[in-house]
Amino acid sequence: MTELPLIGSAAVADAPLSGARIGVVTFPGTLDDRDAARAVRLAGAEAVSLWHADTELADVDAVVVPGGFSYGDYLRAGAIARFAPLMGKIVDAANSDAKLPVLGICNGFQILTESHLLPGSMVKNDHLKFICRNQVLRVENSNTAWTSDYTQGQEITVPLKNQDGQYIADEKTLDELEAEGRVVFRYVGFNPNGSRRDIAGISNAAGNVVGLMPHPEHAVEAGFGPETAGEFSVDGLGFFTSVLSQIVGGK
Amino acid sequence: MPRIVVDVMPKPEILDPQGKAIVGALPRLGFTDFTSVRQGKRFELEVEGEVTEDVLAKAREAAETLLSNPVIEDVVNVQVVEA
Numbered sequence: 001m002t003e004l005p006l007i008g009s010a011a012v013a014d015a016p017l018s019g020a021r022i023g024v025v026t027f028p029g030t031l032d033d034r035d036a037a038r039a040v041r042l043a044g045a046e047a048v049s050l051w052h053a054d055t056e057l058a059d060v061d062a063v064v065v066p067g068g069f070s071y072g073d074y075l076r077a078g079a080i081a082r083f084a085p086l087m088g089k090i091v092d093a094a095n096s097d098a099k100l101p102v103l104g105i106c107n108g109f110q111i112l113t114e115s116h117l118l119p120g121s122m123v124k125n126d127h128l129k130f131i132c133r134n135q136v137l138r139v140e141n142s143n144t145a146w147t148s149d150y151t152q153g154q155e156i157t158v159p160l161k162n163q164d165g166q167y168i169a170d171e172k173t174l175d176e177l178e179a180e181g182r183v184v185f186r187y188v189g190f191n192p193n194g195s196r197r198d199i200a201g202i203s204n205a206a207g208n209v210v211g212l213m214p215h216p217e218h219a220v221e222a223g224f225g226p227e228t229a230g231e232f233s234v235d236g237l238g239f240f241t242s243v244l245s246q247i248v249g250g251k
Numbered sequence: 252m253p254r255i256v257v258d259v260m261p262k263p264e265i266l267d268p269q270g271k272a273i274v275g276a277l278p279r280l281g282f283t284d285f286t287s288v289r290q291g292k293r294f295e296l297e298v299e300g301e302v303t304e305d306v307l308a309k310a311r312e313a314a315e316t317l318l319s320n321p322v323i324e325d326v327v328n329v330q331v332v333e334a
Binding site: 075076079080083113114119120121123124125126127128166168169170 | 261264265266268269272317318320322323
């Protein structure tokens with residue numbers, strides 16, 4: 001693999017062999033778009049920068065809605081971002097027959113629930129504090145567009161960092177999510193925010209839309225991300241290789 | 252200038268972590284009469300001219316679509332206030 005510059009354009013000069021184009025959306029206040037773009041490139045796809053005010057999806061094969069504080073989290077996290085012109089396009093494409101794969105991370109997850117692509121909502125952590133830690137998750141469904149490179153029940157470690165991370169939904173919705181295998185990730189060992197049923201991430205019924213509070217894009221290469229005795233977790237890379245496999249397989 | 256006031260509250264079945272923190276702080280200031288606090292939001296929408304039924308309906312629609320998230324919140328009041 002060619003060396004990726006730490007600082008520089010998220011776009012690469014030579015399109016990778018896979019030919020897959022994965023869009024990364026930037027809203028005012030987005031923080032993790034550069035890391036998400038880097039994860040996309042490390043997985044072997046081309047990262048395409050998308051701006052919230054764009055009215056076209058630039059022919060991308062998948063979309064990542066990254067974390068941060070879009071619109072300063074004013075009103076509710078994700079509430080204003082939901083109405084950005086590009087979000088309308090993303091919602092339509094995700095619900096279309098083409099089933100555009102969409103991944104929402106942290107604030108991106110909040111945007112996807114506000115957009116009604118995913119059920120439920122996030123409220124303030126039960127302990128009211130911002131929390132930042134390396135978090136163990138269990139992959140509860142390895143059949144989604146974003147988790148096929150994991151094994152069912154696999155435990156992965158990725159960073160978690162948020163203030164409004166408590167996942168809530170009514171009991172009926174939670175029962176449906178469980179019954180349909182749409183709880184994709186669960187917190188292991190410690191529930192960091194009071195989320196119902198230890199839920200860290202969920203999917204839509206078709207499995208092309210996945211959202212989670214923890215940050216896989218921060219655990220994709222050695223030297224960065226969760227470290228134990230000199231060993232770095234690259235557990236997050238599987239999200240991006242999973243969707244790449246699906247895109248390339250489908251072409 | 253007339254205003255439309257919209258009040259939004261967290262749903263009763265949802266634990267309100269902010270309200271819980273506030274009720275914990277009150278006794279420290281000697282306010283011991285309050286057993287529970289729930290924190291909501293008040294929006295003031297200013298209107299140019301008269302608030303017709305149509306404008307009020309628009310305000311209700313805005314309250315349901317943007318100002319509140321029906322999964323976690325209820326719109327408890329939409330009311331015209333003359334300045």
